[in-house]
Amino acid sequence: MLRSLHIDPQKCTGCLQCEMACSYENEKVFNPAKSRIKVFNFHDEGRFVPYTCTQCAEAWCLHACPVEAITKNKLTGAMEVADSVCVGCKVCTIACPFGTVNYNETTGKVIKCDLCGGDPACAKACPTAAITYVDANFTGLERMRAWAAKTSAGARA
Amino acid sequence: MNRYVIVGAGPAGVIAAETLRDTDPAGDVTLIGDEPERPYSRMAIPYLLIGKIGEEGTHLRKAQTHYDSRGIRVLRDRVERVDAGARRLFLASGGAMDYDRLLVCTGSRPLRPPVPGIDLPGVHTCWTLDDARHIAARAAPGARVVLVGAGFVGCIVLEALALRGVHLTVLEMGDRMVPRMMNPTAGGLIKRWCEGRGVRVLTSTRVAAIRAGAAAPLQVVLDGGEVLDADLVVSAAGVAPNVEFLQGCGIDRERGLLIDHHLQTSVPGIYAAGDVAQGRDFSTGGLEVHAIQPTASEHGRIAALNMAGVPTEYRGSFNMNVLDTLGLISSSFGLWMGVPGGESVEMVDAERFRYLQLQFDGERMVGATAVGLTQHVGVLRGLIQGGVRLGPWKAQLLRDPLRLMEAWLARNFTAQAA
């Protein structure tokens, strides 16, 4: 069964455990600046919103890649960047309308959420279940995808 | 069984072939390219030049059997002529081929500016893998290289040349670097950055002539009279679409082949995609050539859907670019030059080479330019192309333009999720 990250901003306290778990899992360092999930802070409203790639059906990043460095993992449904193939052209970083593919200047490659291969570290680290890894049929993902489709450059048939 | 022929084996062609195969499993799909290599990406050439990847790293699809296993016939050949009435095309190798649907995605080729000496040995364009091999042979560390043109393509080549350790001089006719992507402030920042890294940049400068020299293999004479010694001259001065083989087909064209909402040209059965096509621009509603990878891939996909009988309307390509000039990363989106009566906001941090400007039309963002910013820049596309009504966030962005993601989330994501 396909699973996806489900984010409930109402539960987020802004602790950034997800960012540390992500950067540790992927970069072996506790460094929010290198996290693939990011918590945005609406200070004046007292609101925190974690946000990362929705692994959208459009896969803008995948289609924009000139060298087939981004592929879909059939088991997890995640769009994954193959470091050995990525040339660092950054086209995917501007192609993704969600702003969730980012360039890593240290490595000269791009980074994005790959669901940690099916066991996302951010969800495990979240103390309030604001980030969970759930059955993809759970409503949230479909809503996000519906939105993604709405912005699609090529409209649906 | 439908016979599909795709002319041009760049990204638009390959994606179209794959989409046709997926959409019409019974169809006959032929992809014709005139270069000897397996289909590759020009975008990757600069990275080949600096040795970051080998030639196979430029290939659009890595698996050797990719095309065969999908039943996509790849022909190494050149199309000489098309008889649109008979739906038949003629190949350089002598054969002819009938088609039901034809997709033209032959891209463009570099223009050779009308400058005396432009054809001398040692003067190269940087377009094909073959060009790259020639440049690599001459651009040894310490070599004197003159790059003519600091547009988008020129700047990408600039990066690769400078990283090879050559003595580089860049000439640009316009008053700034990347004039068609960056405004004067942003272009100026990029110029100052490049100069700080040892590249000589001469803007508002034309080449009067190139000649064989004594002290150096080549001499580049500037319009002001200065003469530059060079071991290599690289010309990156604009491109022209590859459409000559369509003479007589009666396809309407301006700067490229004009295409409709379904990416069909004025001649039924002939579609166009990628750099060769002049199609719907999302931002202006007019017809523009957007010679960028994402447009090529979207064109390819949607043209293929239409060719396979799945009517799919194209909402328009979105003009955007991202550029890396010696580590300074810049990007531009949509109507970055603004619209009449629109509002804008600008953040300039010249000391740290950071810049952001946003253009608004009413409560929607319509364009943007960013320099020195690499995180979450894609959301500029989302905000602009999504036509996001910013509401109170417009005022927020006018005060604090960097809160783009917050604007996006506040106006979309949380409203959706909440």
Added chain:
Amino acid sequence: MRVTVKLYATLGAWLPPGAVRNVAPFELPDGSSVAEAIERLGVPPGQVHLVLVNGQFVAPEARAGRRLAADDALALWPPVAGG
């Protein structure tokens, strides 16, 4: 007899009717113990951590033996801490 019960923090969910700011009057049979009062309030005993009668601490093991008198104030908390 009538006592005053004060149920704070998450125990507020078990306040009897008529509560104002976590405080309510509560009828108990004369001579009821603290433990019996807790039972009558319906608060799960496992959630009751801190018990004060008229401000004085009643240890868990003393709850069954500690008798309440009319007008006593019985205050209950789940595990809490702060500072």
Added chain:
Amino acid sequence: MAWTRKILRVNLTQGTCTPEALNMAWARDYLGQRGLASKYLAEEIDPRVDALSPDNKMIMTTGPLTGTAASTSSRYSIVTKSPLTGAIACSNSGGFFGAELKNAGWDMIIFEGRAPAPVYLFLHNDRAELLSAEAIWGRSVWETDHWIHQRHQDPQIRVAAIGAGAEKGVLFAAVVNDLHRAAGRSGVGTVMGSKNLKAVAIRGELGVGNIRDPEGFMKAVVDAKAVLAGNAVTSAGLPTYGTQVLMNVINEMGAMPTRNWREIQFEGASAISGEAMHEPRASDCKPNLVRNAACFGCTIACGRISTIDPSHFTLRGEGRDRYKVASGGLEYEAAWALGSDTGVSDIDALTYANFICNEHGLDPISFGATVAAAMELYTMGVLTQAHTGGIALDFGNAEALCTLAELTGRGEGFGLEIGLGSKRLCARYGHPELSMTVKGQEFPAYDARAIKGMGLTYATSNRGACHLRSYTVASEVLGIPVKTDPLATEGKAELVKAFQDATAVVDSTGLCVFTTFAWTLADIQPQVAAACEGDWSMEKLAEVGERIWNLERQFNLDAGLTAADDTLPPRLLKEPANTGPAKGHVNELDQMLPEYYRIRGWTEDGRLKPDLRERLGV
């Protein structure tokens, strides 16, 4: 490792920023943060130096676990000599600033000298610059934060700053980071102001990676997080009600200092409690509390984000927009000092006064307590409206409280007298006995007549009256880790010493002391041991805690403090409590202090015996 092993030394007089290596020998003896920075301070300044002179130094310091995935890894401290107490000061703050400093690659920043003109430090990874703060001198912390973000155009920058009060010598000025997290106590902000240092702005992108045993560390972190998640206090009580859950507890047990400690229970307590913060208000049907919020890495999330009732008097008039948004809400100590101690039971007035303390960088405990002392002086007729500039300083006057917060924050009018703190204010008006302070620092929210161990805690605290040096309330009231009788004096000396030493360790790790409602040192030790090189056994940690305490004590003795300063105001020693279970009780400090000195290994006049000094290397 875990330490970055790098210190930034900022000489404000010279305008230089110089990196240097961390003294690892000291790190092995003092761990980090509070302990290690205290060692640096003790080694580098003369303890007798005027706290507000350029010869004092101010150290911003992280712990080895700051910025890691350990829960509550947000903490940093400011260590300096206090202008309020003349003793060593160590003020601890959470939020995100400390982790940002660590992420920028630094264990600590040592500020020395005094800038010739106002400056702020901008630190972006390795790049440190002192930039002019002329444009923001005299402005509030919130205005400064905004200005720096506008100037540098990076929403990710974390700022710690002082307000105008600190510049003008308000002696309990705080350093506020992330808009509403504060290194609040002992006037560390005043020291920063005396150095012409307006703010420190940091962007750190290097990360914290040098963990000795990463796998072991992650396992220890996961285990420890599970303990917090499994404990009702840290998983439910604190997130839901914050520290304010204590308001009704302490009042019910009769330990709630009220109206400058004349009384011991406050009739308005329930109206300003954590429970009250959840109640919908009449005007907009919204509660005071918007949500709970975490500091960096914290899986407890006790922070309060609040709004003021839109119909409240504090929001009327021009220029109030910045108070109409959600911001840092009431903590227990602030609600007590601003509320119970002044007799004000208007929760919106307290929330506003708390916003103002955050905006202008005031310690709300010292501020509220000093207002309470002034109110008593006013009630006695010693202070009049001629002194206060027309403010009627009656107990319970919410408008007076709010006005004084504004005046003190800006360093104007009678606010400058409040800014002297309770000790100097009461002395100035001839009633030093009315100052509820130890070593010149105002008390927090637990009456020592009803919680005896807190009397010893206050009297012996190395930074003046304070609950965060040995929070025996945990044991005496809440039963953590074991319940002791709050009205008994027996065993309290030992309890206080144990809490003092353990807290010194926690304060030196980079972790938050609130974890200890669920954790013991046995939960912290595996995290430290996996992260840091060297021996970090339980025994070693206990020794480090004791060493830190004695180092601080020695600093104070060298600064001129004596056993005579280890005392309480006469009100606590002689005026019996008037209500509640403690009715008739005073604090019997004289029964506890000699025993405390003895088990500390100190002489009868409170000095370290030679064998202790030798054993600890102090």
